Amino acid sequence: MTTRGDQEALTAEQQLAIVQQKLIQAQRLTALGELVSTTTHEFNNVLMTILNYAKMGLRHKDEATRDKAFQKVLAAAERAAKITNSVLGMARNRSESFEPTDLAKLVEESLVLLERELRNHRISVETNLDSVPRACAVGNQIQQVILNLLINARQAMPDGGRLIIRVEHSADNATVDLMIRDTGCGIPAEKLPRIFEPFYSTKQGPDSSGKGGTGLGLSACRHIIESHRGRIRVESTVGVGTAFTIRLPVYQAPPMQLPTANMTAPSTTSASS
Ligand SMILES: Nc1ncnc2c1ncn2[C@@H]1O[C@H](COP(=O)(O)OP(=O)(O)OP(=O)(O)O)[C@@H](O)[C@H]1O
Numbered sequence: 084m085t086t087r088g089d090q091e092a093l094t095a096e097q098q099l100a101i102v103q104q105k106l107i108q109a110q111r112l113t114a115l116g117e118l119v120s121t122t123t124h125e126f127n128n129v130l131m132t133i134l135n136y137a138k139m140g141l142r143h144k145d146e147a148t149r150d151k152a153f154q155k156v157l158a159a160a161e162r163a164a165k166i167t168n169s170v171l172g173m174a175r176n177r178s179e180s181f182e183p184t185d186l187a188k189l190v191e192e193s194l195v196l197l198e199r200e201l202r203n204h205r206i207s208v209e210t211n212l213d214s215v216p217r218a219c220a221v222g223n224q225i226q227q228v229i230l231n232l233l234i235n236a237r238q239a240m241p242d243g244g245r246l247i248i249r250v251e252h253s254a255d256n257a258t259v260d261l262m263i264r265d266t267g268c269g270i271p272a273e274k275l276p277r278i279f280e281p282f283y284s285t286k287q288g289p290d291s292s293g294k295g296g297t298g299l300g301l302s303a304c305r306h307i308i309e310s311h312r313g314r315i316r317v318e319s320t321v322g323v324g325t326a327f328t329i330r331l332p333v334y335q336a337p338p339m340q341l342p343t344a345n346m347t348a349p350s351t352t353s354a355s356s
Pocket residue numbers: 231235236239265267268269270278279283284285286294295296297298299300301302325
């Protein structure tokens with residue numbers, strides 16, 4: 084808790100840092116709220132499938148129809164389990180500390196949450212999530228970044244398109260790089276320098292799924308990535324598409340303390356290029 088006296092003692096820079104932190108939290112809550120509505124809807128669809136096929140199995144006594152009904156019920160229940168696991172993963176992932184983080188897993192969990200929305204907008208997803216070292220990151224913050232980038236990409240392709248997602252290890256920089264590319268409308272060169280500004284948005288308020296338009300998504304992404312000593316980069320061509328790349332330091336295990344040691348541990352450098 085900070086008192087008024089403390090507040091006055093804070094430098095303008097410190098106050099700015101506090102406000103930025105609050106903004107990131109607010110953006111996370113907005114993003115979560117939007118996802119809750121998407122996933123509840125999706126969950127309901129899966130339940131309807133289960134109910135309908137269970138009824139069909141009860142009505143038709145022949146083996147072939149019952150087998151088909153069971154298969155459908157099984158597939159739908161598996162999908163329901165995947166959805167709850169992703170939501171639970173997000174809820175569990177509350178830690179605010181830097182830990183070894185599997186970026187590919189975060190991408191997969193985020194895609195489960197957005198799968199239906201992407202399909203409805205006729206967006207195909209191509210992933211290349213080769214195994215890469217773990218990044219040094221706060222998992223829930225990076226998931227916030229990934230969701231923001233995926234939702235922006237989806238909104239840039241109102242008539243469908245392709246979403247290409249890749250993770251790569253850059254051994255030279257000791258980083259893990261995640262690229263999210265879309266074949267959407269692109270961003271004009273004169274607007275590109277502004278997209279990370281808070282409240283900069285070209286969207287006319289929330290879309291049909293209730294998402295977008297505040298202009299806080301990318302500014303939260305930038306703050307999060309900078310606090311990880313990483314980089315976020317964008318390349319875009321109008322009419323062709325946009326690619327965002329985030330680059331995070333590889334997690335380096337702390338050096339082991341030798342029992343006899345009275346020596347200085349070698350310093351580990353986490354590179355951010
Ligand atoms: N993949 C993309 N393709 C085209 N334009 C994009 C893309 N990502 C971001 N933009 C542009 O950058 C602007 C800022 O994005 P940002 O995510 O910060 O805000 P927003 O999506 O408008 O609102 P929200 O706060 O709900 O995310 C967008 O309004 C859009 O003009």
